[in-house]
Amino acid sequence: MSGLNVLLIGKMLLFYLAMTGSVYMTGSGISKLIGIPTAKIERLSIGFIFQLAMIQLFGWVFMAFRWSVTAFSVQVLLILAAGVLLGFYKQAYKSEKQPFDRTYLLVGGMLFLQIVLTFLMYRSDADDSFYVSNVTLFQNSQLLNSYDASFGITSLGTVPMYDFETWEALAAVLGNFFQIEGVTLMHFVLVPWLLLISASAYLLLGRTLFNGERTKGNYFYLLVSVFHLMGGNAVFSQGSFLFSRIWQGKSIYLHVVLPIMMAILLGCITDKKNDEAKESPLERYLFGPLLVCILAGAALNPTSLYVLGFQLAAMLLVVAIYKKKMKLFLHALPAILTVALFTLLIYFRASQFSGQIEAASGTGDNFVFTVFKNFFGSGMLYFILYILAVLIILVLGNARAKISFVFTPLVLLVGIWNPITGKIVAETLTKAPSYWRVFWLIPVGFAISYVLILLSSRFKYSAIGILLSCIVIAVPGTWMFSEENNFVRAVNVERLPEEVMTFGSKVLEENQQPVVLASEELSTTLRQKYSQIELIYSRYQYLLDLFAYRGKVEEATERAELMDFTNGRIDDEERIIELIGKYPIDYIILKKEYTNSNQLVERLGWIVLDESDEYRMYKFIK
Numbered sequence: 001m002s003g004l005n006v007l008l009i010g011k012m013l014l015f016y017l018a019m020t021g022s023v024y025m026t027g028s029g030i031s032k033l034i035g036i037p038t039a040k041i042e043r044l045s046i047g048f049i050f051q052l053a054m055i056q057l058f059g060w061v062f063m064a065f066r067w068s069v070t071a072f073s074v075q076v077l078l079i080l081a082a083g084v085l086l087g088f089y090k091q092a093y094k095s096e097k098q099p100f101d102r103t104y105l106l107v108g109g110m111l112f113l114q115i116v117l118t119f120l121m122y123r124s125d126a127d128d129s130f131y132v133s134n135v136t137l138f139q140n141s142q143l144l145n146s147y148d149a150s151f152g153i154t155s156l157g158t159v160p161m162y163d164f165e166t167w168e169a170l171a172a173v174l175g176n177f178f179q180i181e182g183v184t185l186m187h188f189v190l191v192p193w194l195l196l197i198s199a200s201a202y203l204l205l206g207r208t209l210f211n212g213e214r215t216k217g218n219y220f221y222l223l224v225s226v227f228h229l230m231g232g233n234a235v236f237s238q239g240s241f242l243f244s245r246i247w248q249g250k251s252i253y254l255h256v257v258l259p260i261m262m263a264i265l266l267g268c269i270t271d272k273k274n275d276e277a278k279e280s281p282l283e284r285y286l287f288g289p290l291l292v293c294i295l296a297g298a299a300l301n302p303t304s305l306y307v308l309g310f311q312l313a314a315m316l317l318v319v320a321i322y323k324k325k326m327k328l329f330l331h332a333l334p335a336i337l338t339v340a341l342f343t344l345l346i347y348f349r350a351s352q353f354s355g356q357i358e359a360a361s362g363t364g365d366n367f368v369f370t371v372f373k374n375f376f377g378s379g380m381l382y383f384i385l386y387i388l389a390v391l392i393i394l395v396l397g398n399a400r401a402k403i404s405f406v407f408t409p410l411v412l413l414v415g416i417w418n419p420i421t422g423k424i425v426a427e428t429l430t431k432a433p434s435y436w437r438v439f440w441l442i443p444v445g446f447a448i449s450y451v452l453i454l455l456s457s458r459f460k461y462s463a464i465g466i467l468l469s470c471i472v473i474a475v476p477g478t479w480m481f482s483e484e485n486n487f488v489r490a491v492n493v494e495r496l497p498e499e500v501m502t503f504g505s506k507v508l509e510e511n512q513q514p515v516v517l518a519s520e521e522l523s524t525t526l527r528q529k530y531s532q533i534e535l536i537y538s539r540y541q542y543l544l545d546l547f548a549y550r551g552k553v554e555e556a557t558e559r560a561e562l563m564d565f566t567n568g569r570i571d572d573e574e575r576i577i578e579l580i581g582k583y584p585i586d587y588i589i590l591k592k593e594y595t596n597s598n599q600l601v602e603r604l605g606w607i608v609l610d611e612s613d614e615y616r617m618y619k620f621i622k
Contacts, residue, residue, distance in 0.1 A: 002501075003184065003493035012189050015178045019193065022080050023047035025087025032092035034289060035281035036267060038204065039214065040095055045200035045256050047083060049296040052167070054079045056299035059166045063145045064345070072144060073173045103218035110225045111199050114243070115192040121487045122187070122495045123244040129524035129538040130159070131168060131248055135182035136531045138172035145169075148546055150538035152527050159545050160349035164342055166299045167249040183528045186247040187495035194246045198255040205259040208266045209400050209450060219453050219466055226470050227382075227445035230477025232485045234377030236436055238445065239480050244487070249300030254440055257300070257308060261293040265315050266400045268323065287331040290316075294335040298342050306430050307437050309339045314411040318403050353549045361427045367435075368422035375439040381476035382444050389447040396454050405447040412441055448473060496525050499589070499615045504530040506610055506617070507587050517580075518589035519566045519615070536583060537563045558582070568594030577604065588618040 024040070027047030031038045038046065055076060062072045087093040133149035145163060148156045175185040199221060206220025207213065231239025241251040268283045282289070290312060297304030312335055320328040350357055364370075376383055390409075393401050416425045416438050426435035452472060456465025481487045491498060504526055507514045516526060517536040526533050537543055537559045547556035558579050565576050568591070577600070580588075588606060590597050591614055598616060602608075606618035 001493060002491055002498075008180070008184070008493065011178050011180050015174070015180065015189060016193055018178075019174070020044065020196075022084055023051060023197070025085075025093055026050055026083030027087075028092040028095075029083070029086030029089045032090055033281075034285055036264070037212070038095075039098070039207070041200050042204040042207070043200070045197050045204065045260055048197050048200075049257050049260055050292055051079060051083055052170075052299045053292040053295035054082075055170055056166050056295045059169065060164045060298070060342075063166055063169060064163055066143045066146050069138060069141060069144055069169075069172070072169060073176065076170060076173045077177075098214070101214050101218065103215050103222075106222050107199065107203065107218050110222055111195060114195050114225065114229075117481055118191050118195065118243055118246070119188075120490060121481045122490050123485065123487045124495075124497075124521065124525065125245050125248075126520075126524040126539050127245065127248060128186075128528055130162070130542070132183055132186045132528040133531070133538075134162075134168040135171045135175065135186055136528060138169055139175055139182045140531050148542070149527065149531070150524075150535070150542050151546065152531065152534040156546055157550075159542070160353070161302045161346050163349055164298065164345055165249060165301060167252070167301070170299070171247075181494075181529070183494045183496065188493040190247050194252065194256075195242075198242065198246070198252075201256045201259040201263075205263045205266075205446075208263040209398075209404065210453070211398065211400070216453050216457075219456070220449055222466070223449035223452060223469055223473060224445050226473045227449065227477070229480050230474050231379065231445075232478035232480040232482060233379030233382075234375060235485075236375045236377070236439075237379065238440060240485075243480050244485075250303055250437070253297045253300045253304040253308065257293050257296050257304070258311065258440075261290070261308060261312060262315065262404060264289045264293070265312075265319055266404065268319055268328070269400050269403065283328070286328065287334050290331060291334040291338060294338050298338065302342065302346055303430075303434050303437050305339045305342055307440060309335070310412060310416055310438060311408070311441050314415065315403065315408045317411060318407045322399065322403060322407075357431075361431060363423050363426050363432050366419070367426060367432070368417070368419045371436045372417075372439060375436050379477060382448070383442075385448050385472075385476065386442070386444040389451040392451045392454070393447065397450070401447075401450055405443050405450065409442060412438075417442075445473075494529055496529060497522060499612050499617075500525050500529060502612070503587075503589060503610060503615070503617045504533065508532060511586055514586040515584050516587045516589065517562055517566060517583075517585045518587075519591045519594070520563065521591075522589055522615070523563075523566070536585065565597055565600075566590060566594075568597055570596050570600065573600065576600065580604065586619070589615055590618070591615055 023044050024047060027038070027043030027045070027050070030046050030050050031043055036046070058075055058079070059072055061067065129150045137149040138144055145158055147154050148158050171185060171190070172182060175182050180189055202221045202224055203217055207217030209220065210216035228239030228242050231237035234240070238254060241248070242255050245251050246255070264282070268286065294308055294312070297308040312332060316329055316332050320326050390406050393405050397405070414421070416422055422435070425438070426432045430438065452469035456462050456469055459465035492501065494501070500522055507516065508530060513532055513534065515534045515536070518526060523535055524538055527535060527538070540560065540563065543556045543559055547553070547559065561575065562579055562583070564571070570576055580601070587609070588601055590601070592598065601618050606620045608616050609619040610617045
């Protein structure tokens with residue numbers, strides 16, 4: 001694999017050692033403080049989200065007001081160091097010795113399989129034209145968030161909804177600490193580590209669901225992983241985000257913060273005979289962990305404010321009713337205030353630009369049902385299995401399972417999933433383009449996995465039951481890592497098309513700040529590695545966000561026409577010739593299959609500077 005050498009391997013090992021040690025010590029201290037009994041591996045995810053929460057609490061202003069990268073880096077270093085020290089609190093880093101459970105071999109095997117698959121295969125994601133490009137930009141800037149990273153136009157402002165998240169800034173700082181290039185850090189180095197952190201979160205949730213039984217908790221992780229691996233039936237599936245974009249903030253809050261928050265809330269549920277016992281430290285200080293989860297989500301992606309917020313509100317309500325302690329609901333207040341704060345900040349920033357909020361508020365007829373069908377794609381059989389699982393849980397499940405998979409979803413159905421309130425929620429809170437994420441909260445994989453473990457325990461040999469359970473989960477699904485899902489073999493550690501590497505370095509040899517017009521696949525990837533390049537367009541949505549909604553409708557239209565041209569569509573040849581002459585374009589990169597577009601630029605006097613099997617790069621010689 002191009003770019004994988006001894007030096008990078010050494011940096012990766014140092015990163016894994018330092019960051020794993022840091023989050024482990026932090027998670028150990030936090031677990032001790034709030035009274036969560038944890039296995040060693042489970043402490044990783046707890047420490048990770050606590051660190052994220054602290055960085056968000058003290059660091060969001062750095063993003064909002066474009067403050068110094070150096071000052072932000074010092075803050076990150078202090079928080080990581082404080083987390084390590086916290087692990088020494090009452091020797092929290094130590095843990096009781098437990099007999100080795102052979103099912104941990106299944107956990108290790110599944111995690112290893114996931115790491116190998118994500119190392120070998122990847123799927124390009126146009127979202128990274130913003131996220132990874134931000135990391136690359138921040139690594140090479142004195143100020144955070146100073147201009148839009150997807151275009152690279154220094155006079156262009158940022159997308160308001162992302163002005164308060166700190167994940168990309170943290171990644172840039174870590175990349176600088178360990179001297180790892182941003183695109184390599186995000187697409188390659190972070191992948192196995194984040195899969196480990198995610199496994200940590202799912203193991204804690206599984207063990208919590210089964211009242212501390214580690215074997216069943218391990219089986220839970222195994223079956224949920226099979227569900228994710230077979231989630232290739234829809235691009236919106238949880239598995240799609242786990243395996244094709246784990247480095248994105250929205251994927252991390254889905255696969256780390258959400259299961260941890262569920263486990264924390266379920267930790268308040270004890271056996272009926274012990275329910276009247278003295279209040280546990282976790283229950284007494286519940287507001288703290290809930291606030292940490294919301295802050296960590298805000299650090300990762302603004303959509304977490306409603307995804308995690310809805311789950312917190314619904315699940316805490318059910319827990320409070322179950323325990324007959326409505327005062328527990330007061331523990332949500334700090335988290336709710338935090339959601340309100342960042343929602344208002346985003347609203348005030350976005351409302352400066354006419355049309356942006358209005359455009360995101362429109363919904364059509366049957367909106368909720370249409371989104372629901374699109375979300376599940378051809379995997380609707382999983383939803384039917386979930387309904388069957390709910391019925392079995394009502395009969396055989398424990399209190400924690402009923403709260404998680406029956407009553408909390410029932411509250412969410414009444415509040416956000418039905419066609420009436422769902423439409424209102426989409427128009428006023430989530431906004432229509434992002435509404436689909438609320439369906440992540442349907443615990444399909446969790447509930448099916450839980451029930452299959454319950455049924456497997458009735459077998460004389462539980463291993464046979466678990467094997468059959470894997471088959472039951474796999475059959476309705478579609479293998480994630482397939483060509484149909486646009487997964488391809490990785491040829492470099494950056495996970496970028498080879499043309500990006502060769503063309504990008506070549507144009508920078510000739511021009512330190514070139515303006516490039518490229519076909520869409522390259523236009524959304526060039527700046528992930530080369531922050532010096534300025535683009536005519538990145539994603540179409542950003543043309544609307546950064547031009548059309550800011551009074552530059554004509555320029556947005558022109559750039560969109562050039563986008564169509566690079567993708568092989570020419571409606572008005574004279575118009576395209578005019579626009580190519582109007583914008584200060586230094587290089588044009590086109591797919592060879594777009595014959596008309598190639599012939600047009602060649603007639604205009606552009607010469608082929610370089611080419612690959614799929615693309616030609618043109619330069620105009622004056």
